[in-house]
Amino acid sequence: MIVALAGGVGGAKLAHGLALAATGSGSGAQPRVIVNTADDFEHHGLRISPDLDTVLYTLAGLANAETGWGLAGDTFTTLDMLARYGVETWFQLGDRDFATHLLRTQRLRAGWTLTQVTAAFTRALGVEADLLPMCDEPIATMVETPDGALDFQDYFVRRRQTDDVRGVQFTGIEQAHIPEGVRAACAAADLIVFCPSNPIVSIGPILAVPGMRALLQQVAAPRIAVSPIVGGRALKGPADRMLAGLGHAVSATGVARLYQGLIDGMVIDQVDAELAASIEALGMRVLVTDTMMRNERDRQRLAREVMAFGAPGIS
Amino acid sequence: MIVALAGGVGGAKLAHGLALAATGSGSGAQPRVIVNTADDFEHHGLRISPDLDTVLYTLAGLANAETGWGLAGDTFTTLDMLARYGVETWFQLGDRDFATHLLRTQRLRAGWTLTQVTAAFTRALGVEADLLPMCDEPIATMVETPDGALDFQDYFVRRRQTDDVRGVQFTGIEQAHIPEGVRAACAAADLIVFCPSNPIVSIGPILAVPGMRALLQQVAAPRIAVSPIVGGRALKGPADRMLAGLGHAVSATGVARLYQGLIDGMVIDQVDAELAASIEALGMRVLVTDTMMRNERDRQRLAREVMAFGAPGIS
Numbered sequence: 001m002i003v004a005l006a007g008g009v010g011g012a013k014l015a016h017g018l019a020l021a022a023t024g025s026g027s028g029a030q031p032r033v034i035v036n037t038a039d040d041f042e043h044h045g046l047r048i049s050p051d052l053d054t055v056l057y058t059l060a061g062l063a064n065a066e067t068g069w070g071l072a073g074d075t076f077t078t079l080d081m082l083a084r085y086g087v088e089t090w091f092q093l094g095d096r097d098f099a100t101h102l103l104r105t106q107r108l109r110a111g112w113t114l115t116q117v118t119a120a121f122t123r124a125l126g127v128e129a130d131l132l133p134m135c136d137e138p139i140a141t142m143v144e145t146p147d148g149a150l151d152f153q154d155y156f157v158r159r160r161q162t163d164d165v166r167g168v169q170f171t172g173i174e175q176a177h178i179p180e181g182v183r184a185a186c187a188a189a190d191l192i193v194f195c196p197s198n199p200i201v202s203i204g205p206i207l208a209v210p211g212m213r214a215l216l217q218q219v220a221a222p223r224i225a226v227s228p229i230v231g232g233r234a235l236k237g238p239a240d241r242m243l244a245g246l247g248h249a250v251s252a253t254g255v256a257r258l259y260q261g262l263i264d265g266m267v268i269d270q271v272d273a274e275l276a277a278s279i280e281a282l283g284m285r286v287l288v289t290d291t292m293m294r295n296e297r298d299r300q301r302l303a304r305e306v307m308a309f310g311a312p313g314i315s
Numbered sequence: 316m317i318v319a320l321a322g323g324v325g326g327a328k329l330a331h332g333l334a335l336a337a338t339g340s341g342s343g344a345q346p347r348v349i350v351n352t353a354d355d356f357e358h359h360g361l362r363i364s365p366d367l368d369t370v371l372y373t374l375a376g377l378a379n380a381e382t383g384w385g386l387a388g389d390t391f392t393t394l395d396m397l398a399r400y401g402v403e404t405w406f407q408l409g410d411r412d413f414a415t416h417l418l419r420t421q422r423l424r425a426g427w428t429l430t431q432v433t434a435a436f437t438r439a440l441g442v443e444a445d446l447l448p449m450c451d452e453p454i455a456t457m458v459e460t461p462d463g464a465l466d467f468q469d470y471f472v473r474r475r476q477t478d479d480v481r482g483v484q485f486t487g488i489e490q491a492h493i494p495e496g497v498r499a500a501c502a503a504a505d506l507i508v509f510c511p512s513n514p515i516v517s518i519g520p521i522l523a524v525p526g527m528r529a530l531l532q533q534v535a536a537p538r539i540a541v542s543p544i545v546g547g548r549a550l551k552g553p554a555d556r557m558l559a560g561l562g563h564a565v566s567a568t569g570v571a572r573l574y575q576g577l578i579d580g581m582v583i584d585q586v587d588a589e590l591a592a593s594i595e596a597l598g599m600r601v602l603v604t605d606t607m608m609r610n611e612r613d614r615q616r617l618a619r620e621v622m623a624f625g626a627p628g629i630s
Contacts, residue, residue, distance in 0.1 A: 045424060077389075077390055080411075080414075081414030086439050095393045098410075
């Protein structure tokens with residue numbers, strides 16, 4: 001059984017590949033995906049979990065591949081009416097997407113944990129993989145910029161990631177607990193995969209849950225990261241600018257350094273082949289391959305390569 | 316200035332007629348409509364105010380005339396997705412309608428009163444009449460049936476009003492207060508109109524707010540009711556069956572008796588002309604006319620007739 005750590009789009013794609021590979025292998029051991037929830041926020045009175053939803057919709061085959069968020073073919077009728085009431089609608093939420101947020105909010109208010117809510121969603125949408133929120137406590141990512149501290153979605157969506165990033169804080173993380181399902185998944189894992197998600201604001205918060213780094217240091221399973229930086233750029237989102245702003249190298253090597261001590265191997269893109277030696281010098285193995293996930297076939301191929309590289313016995 | 320007491324569809328139509336008449340007269344004195352909120356309820360974690368919304372949408376020209384609820388041309392994408400999550404969707408809520416409930420819920424949670432929320436909605440949708448919730452406290456209508464007490468929407472929507480009604484309770488009404496705007500409206504009124512709404516569960520709750528009956532007994536303005544019972548039947552909804560179940564005459568006379576002491580005159584349909592004498596015997600004046608509101612012209616005509624009958628000086 002494979003455990004994946006994932007944020008939004010890139011993480012969702014590889015998690016989907018791992019799920020497809022498990023289905024294809026007939027082993028029935030679907031992956032368990034630990035998902036970042038630090039960019040969750042309240043909007044229109046609803047609890048929005050962008051990364052959980054991106055992974056959920058992607059694994060359910062419902063994701064909008066063009067935008068990277070929301071559901072394919074969704075409409076925006078509710079949002080248009082909210083605009084008519086004079087409400088700010090810079091965060092796009094489709095009509096079908098609203099159902100997810102409505103039900104999540106209602107169930108959280110009724111006392112369900114986010115873990116329980118998410119498990120019910122996966123079952124309802126026919127997703128066999130387990131989606132595990134990194135914690136059940138609400139965490140808020142704050143981005144420090146020259147204009148002051150910004151709520152993450154303000155920085156990410158409304159201001160389109162144009163601000164320089166001088167620091168990142170995960171408010172509430174000190175009080176967070178590793179959910180039992182996350183702990184059990186790590187203990188039972190044959191392989192742990194750090195998906196190609198933003199190391200600062202997607203994988204970073206997962207690692208910041210108290211006890212999570214120690215847990216990952218102690219697991220028996222090999223731990224492999226797939227670089228989200230290819231050719232010195234993020235495949236999607238602001239990871240490259242964030243790394244630069246925070247003084248890290250904007251490269252697979254920079255990512256490897258961030259994960260040093262937590263991973264045994266790194267998967268980097270073929271365009272970065274020349275970085276292999278510098279990463280191996282950090283005490284890791286390196287796989288150089290095509291890490292682009294243009295379609296489902298790519299997702300599954302990369303998943304199989306990561307599995308073969310990390311834990312040859314299970315692939 | 317005219318004050319109207321209204322529930323859902325029938326009340327909304329006459330309130331719309333009064334608003335059209337005010338606009339047509341050029342006086343600029345738009346009606347103030349006191350609206351039943353006792354069938355408000357929570358659904359999908361949202362606060363739904365069916366009668367307020369029917370009046371709001373009707374006066375905004377957005378109502379769905381065919382169904383009597385919701386917005387014309389609304390879609391049901393969110394509800395379909397909720398169904399996919401396994402949620403019961405017997406209460407139909409359209410995508411545009413959801414925006415109203417979302418924003419209402421968010422604002423109530425933020426500390427707005429229902430009165431303030433409703434005022435903002437009317438302004439946003441260009442409604443010039445004032446919509447005044449009968450109170451700002453949440454009230455729940457419970458319907459006593461042979462199968463036990465039912466939540467109002469359970470009785471009304473899910474079970475399609477098929478249960479015998481043995482009693483009606485407005486839970487929480489003892490703690491309700493007359494909002495200042497309702498008190499001021501009644502004091503300033505030139506005419507008070509009881510719209511042709513269900514006397515038990517639409518007008519009844521308004522009259523049950525502590526102090527409301529006394530307020531209506533003391534006002535200087537003439538008070539006129541339009542019968543919602545025509546030819547022994549309710550024009551819409553279960554008013555006829557409710558009246559029968561509770562031991563009242565199912566007729567304009569039965570309605571007049573319920574309002575005795577609170578009104579000075581009754582407007583009844585031409586098919587009920589023979590009831591005029593029995594109603595006059597209760598100490599009221601009676602206007603016999605065509606009370607059917609098939610279109611906007613009918614609404615405005617009936618409004619003008621009610622105004623001329625009740626307070627000739629202002630029409």
